[in-house]
Amino acid sequence: MKNTRYLLATLVLVLIIVYAVMTWQKPNTNQPTDNNNNPLDQNGLSLNIKKVAAEAFGSLTYQAVSGDQNLTESNSQRNGVAVAMPNATNAGGAVDGKMIAPDSMLIYQPTYYQYVYQGDEFSLNDEELAVLKRIKPASPSQGGGENAKNNFGNFNLGLLNLNSFADAGLNNFNIVQDKKFGYSLYINLFEGSISLSENWAKWYDTNYAPREFKNTDIPADDAIIALTDNFLAEHDIDAKLYGQPEVQKNNYNLMLPMAKAEDTAVSSIYPVSNSVSVIYPLLLDGKQIYDDWGNKQGLQLNVNLEFNKVSSLYNLNTQNYQSSNYKMETDKEKILKLLRNGSIYPYYNYQETDTKIVEIPVGTPKLQYVRTWQYKNNINDELLVPALVFPILNPQNSDNPYKTSVVIPLAKDIIDQAQNQDNGGGPIRVMGGAAE
Structure with a gap:
């Protein structure tokens, strides 16, 4: 009798999960409508953008956490994403450290990168542009939540009465394949x-022992992309909102040896990871999305080269947005000043006498989006802000091979904050050595 009760409880739980997923995917006629007055469809990867009033999302500036204008590591770990102006020592990549090895001894040498514009003339004529905010299916801050709420009913596992927790709902769950090369799926x-x-x-x-891979073991890009394309097709993952897939060559364990090896022999035997990433860049209104560091955002798949199989997938998200106009920066000189730092964030200028200054040339920018986060009422909202993306010229030969572009947001809120952080008088300087 006891076993029967547990079986019935398990069956009820499965039905609850199925119901929650079906409700999550079902079109919601109470959601906003697009310009054609058609209900927004949340099935698959349909792109839906609803126009709302100007500056509807409030200030775009980075919010302070716990009264501290600099985001500490503990804040970042607790909240999951950056919600405040990051600590200068970790931002922008303007200052780095290199390990040099004279006489086989490793010595730290701070390196300061300056990004020098060598592109064509450009102008900033748009006083206002649209900022996008992703609408999550079950976000209480955005009028959602009912789809994943109150699904438990009179449900009792025999361990405790789940129905005793009022207003409870299913937030996320995990599905595991019990087969060779099976996957763990996480649905949020x-x-x-x-x-x-x-x-x-x-x-x-x-008894597994990882195989050591060399550069020469890495398959051609076409072969890697064929694996990820087949995986998407096999599992009915619609890629219509994404651009052409790209193998991530700026991976630290692929680009560095190729960029720094003095000859082919050294490059060919340099050990690398057994995993390679492929990104399908998300395209919204023909624009790509980047993070602050300059990496393209989109659907990411990792390929395990040892087994020649896709090993993981990330960033498969619903694509429903609100669009609100915001004021943009039109002063090109402010943008170029921030560009030289490699970031909108303030930086520390290390005063050691052995600091190496490296100039890195960048080319003509394109108007794209940068993904940022807005933290309000204990909720992180995802924003896509218009930004200029400056490509680093010849990144494979760059002294900073981990970075392929510099991203400068155009929203006036963000630029003004960056100018204030800079105190209007150049970089933050730390006297007498490195920052604590």
Whole structure:
């Protein structure tokens, strides 16, 4: 009798999960409508953008956390994403450290990167542009939540009465494939996102020993992309909102040896990871999305080269947005000043006498989006802000091979804040050595 009760409880839980997923994916006629007055469809990867009033999302400036204008590591870990102006020592990539090895001894040498504009003339004529805010299916801050709420009913596992927790709902759950090379799928109903990774126990046995890979072991890009294309097709993942896939060559364990090896022999034997990333860049209104560091954002798949299989997938999200006009910066000189730092963030200028200054040339920018975060009422909202993306010229030969572009947001709120952080008089300087 007891076993029967547990079986029935398990069946009820499965039905609840199925109901929650179906409700999450079902078109919601109460959602805003587009310009053609058609209900927004949340099935698949349909792109839906609803126009709202100007500056509807409030200030775009980075918000202080716990009274501290600089985001500490503990704040970042607690909230999951950056919600305040990051600490200058970790921002923008203007200052780095290199390990040099005279006489086989490793010595730290701080390196300061300055990004020098060598592109064509450009102008900033748009006084206002649209900022996009992603609408999550079950976000209370955006009028959602009912789809993933109150789904438990009279449900009792025998361990405790879940129905005793008022206003409870299903937020996320995990599905595991019990087969060789099976996957663990993570469905987040609150965020409207799905990711997957290896079911470790079904990929690696107790005697597993990783194979060492060399640069020459890495397959051609076409072969890697064929694997990811086939994976998407096999699992009915619609890629219509994404651009052409790209193998991520700026991965630290691929680009560095190729960029720094003095000859082919050294490059060919340099050990690399057994995993390669492929990104399908998300395209909205023909614009690509970047993060602050200059990386393209979109659907990311990792390929395990040892097994020649896709091992993980990230950033498969619903694509429903609100669009609101905001004032943009039109002073090109302010943009070029921030560009030289490599970031909108303030930086520390290290005063050691052995600091190496490296100038890195960048080319003509394109108007794209940068993904930022707005933290309000204990909720992180995802914003896409118009930005200029400056490509680094010949990144493979750059002294900073990890960075391929510099991203400067155009929103006047953000630029004004960056100018104020800079105190209007150049970079923040730390006297007498490195910052604590």
